[in-house]
Amino acid sequence: MSDETTNPLRDEISKAISENDVLLFMKGTPDQPMCGFSARTVAILQSLGRPFAAVDVLPDPRIRQELSAVSNWPTIPQLFVDGELVGGCDIVTEMYQSGELQDTLGVDAGPSEQPTTEADAPEAPPLSIENRL
Amino acid sequence: MSATPEELKQRIEAGIPGARADVSGDGHHFNAVVSAPAFEGLSRISQHRLVYDVFGEEVGGRIHALSIQTRPE
Numbered sequence: 452m453s454d455e456t457t458n459p460l461r462d463e464i465s466k467a468i469s470e471n472d473v474l475l476f477m478k479g480t481p482d483q484p485m486c487g488f489s490a491r492t493v494a495i496l497q498s499l500g501r502p503f504a505a506v507d508v509l510p511d512p513r514i515r516q517e518l519s520a521v522s523n524w525p526t527i528p529q530l531f532v533d534g535e536l537v538g539g540c541d542i543v544t545e546m547y548q549s550g551e552l553q554d555t556l557g558v559d560a561g562p563s564e565q566p567t568t569e570a571d572a573p574e575a576p577p578l579s580i581e582n583r584l
Numbered sequence: 585m586s587a588t589p590e591e592l593k594q595r596i597e598a599g600i601p602g603a604r605a606d607v608s609g610d611g612h613h614f615n616a617v618v619s620a621p622a623f624e625g626l627s628r629i630s631q632h633r634l635v636y637d638v639f640g641e642e643v644g645g646r647i648h649a650l651s652i653q654t655r656p657e
Contacts, residue, residue, distance in 0.1 A: 523633065524629075524636075525636050525641075525643045525644055526636075526643060526644060526649070526650070536629060538628060538629055538632070540651070541632070541651050541652050542628045542629065542632065545628070545653070546628075
């Protein structure tokens, strides 16, 4: 699967994916998306009120390269929930419209248990380059 | 040379058995609606991967953006 023996960046990406419940790899930042597809995905997530971590792939082209190698998905944005790739803008949009995304994220699903205090979003991810910008 | 919707349509239909594709686009951004028996039983992610796989590295390069909607058939 990988053609290189050690790859710190790839490890960082995998770690970020496993450590953040909801993680969006995007172009730009949630406050300043640099691409329409990223902007639309952010808008959907924000409308659901679910905190999410975000990684900007633009500062270093290798982030995108390694991410695609890890996820086997060629485009940005990429949304991960509980360590699994949910999809890019198209799938997120479709799932939002059908209500599946709300189920996946555990929002809007009635008064069932929901860890609202677990707002580990903005600071948590080691890769969230946006924090340095 | 920029890609055309017709080219993408033909390649999707040639690359995925039994697929039918409607593709629109401006030479850089494309939208493809694809139905294929091969999608049956696959997750959305896997269905979209089948379409992306037709183009490999071209997605993000020569084909700047490819939006996909898939329908099992």
